[in-house]
Amino acid sequence: MPGKMNALVLRGPGDFEFEEAAAPECPPAGLLVKVLACGLCGSDLRTLYSGRKGMSYPWIIGHEVSAEIVQTGAAYRGPYKPGGVLAVAPVVYCGACDFCMEGRFEFCDNIRELAQHWQGGFAEYMPIPPEALAHGVIRPLPAGLDPVYAAAAEPLSSCLHAQERGRTGRGDTVVVIGCGPIGCAHTTIAKARGAARIIAADVSSERLEMCRGFGADALVNSASEDLTGAVLRRTDGKGADVIITANPVPETQVQAVEMARKSGRILLFGGLPPHDSKPGIDTNIVHYRGLELIGTTTFAPRHHKTALDMITNGSFPVGKFVTHVLPLEKAKDGIGLAKEGKALKVVFKP
Ligand SMILES: [Zn+2]
Ligand SMILES: [Zn+2]
Structure with a gap:
């Protein structure tokens, strides 16, 4: 498996570079995915320049992800197989709090996020932990949908x-x-x-x-x-x-x-x-x-499903929404465009 990969590595507030980093291991009961596209979010800009509470460096962010499965963990027993393509939203609910028990996942008391508690998608590879498979928002990419466009589902969901x-x-x-x-x-x-x-x-x-x-x-x-x-x-x-x-x-x-x-x-x-x-x-x-x-903040799985439906059936003009698609090595250009308000959604392809 990979060993090394290219990633946008964040070393501190305002200090980030596209460089070689250690590729993540496949979680034993999870998946290792190759990132096909990862959107740049307004919250990413804040994190890149101002950091985030409780963040440890170096770190890889990026949470609006489309990805292809490259490996399933030895203890993984789910339906996914290598080669499958997934739309990955970052939220991971606990499944056990009062709100989760009522099906109101958007209010989960113990919500965690990919790219915060686990390494994110501004990289060639990303781990998908079993927690995200059990209580997260991950689904197969709808047939025929461009992975770049699927990365818009997360902001649309909120x-x-x-x-x-x-x-x-x-x-x-x-x-x-x-x-x-x-x-x-x-x-x-x-x-x-x-x-x-x-x-x-x-x-x-x-x-x-x-x-x-x-x-x-x-x-x-x-x-x-x-x-x-x-x-x-x-x-x-x-x-x-x-x-x-x-x-x-x-x-x-x-x-x-x-x-x-x-x-x-x-x-x-x-x-x-x-x-x-x-x-x-x-x-x-x-x-x-x-x-x-x-x-209001965050979302539940039902919102993500509707978002993907709207993108797939054309009721959301995703082609106008994604204004810039750049290779990840040009991340700094895309970040600059977004920061100056010259882009709507910037999506990186590792
Ligand atoms: Zn976002
Ligand atoms: Zn919960």
Whole structure:
């Protein structure tokens, strides 16, 4: 088996190189896979430059993975065989907590992730531990689906979960604040769930332009126009039914509350910087207008299945979503593009 491989090795915050690393061993009851494609996530950018709590170095991240099985462990007794191709999402549920017992995996108390507790996919090879096979989100790649496109299923899954909780539905006016990959995914999902009108906002005209192909009906550049005023004007002063904050800017959460229609749902999708997470929301507005503030993160297996279905059947414009496919040795170029907001989804091929 491999011994050595090429990988993007992270040595500390801001310190990473494409270099030779030891290839992982096949876990005795798990699988060893060859990574075919691995998407670059916004959370990866944070980890690359700021590290992550509890992280040990050197480490390999990358969690939006499509991969081919190269070896099954000696004690592995499952259905997979070498040569099989898998869509691998990173979450691993415990299967034993109250939430898991109720089938509400997205709230698992002991959730772990590939690329955090086990080595990730910015590498030629990656171990799939038995825990991920028993209680993770791994399924065969749908026939005919490009592995590069399957890597988009993970971010899409989190967005599907959020809008399930926000109950986006027929006739709704939806505002998406932030037109990065997550905002674009939310726009398409809102449309698929029947939203009548989607207003997408960003401070970058480049990003707004990229969001156009995902189903937005109106684009607002919030650097040059007051966003709350723009939404109220477009809704006869009533406000929006669902507002999704797909960005890390505290002020947008304040605005989201101010532009909500009575009984509106506000999906706090983007986390805020830890030192700046008390944005000063007027909770009297929440109270008197009967608003719902909904925090959402991660997803359950059902969301990942729907995401793969949407990518496979063409209801999600994945070809517009994946803007850059690069060999892993060009990782630094792709990371730069994503950091500057010049790319939506960057996918690496080791
Ligand atoms: Zn991700
Ligand atoms: Zn659990």
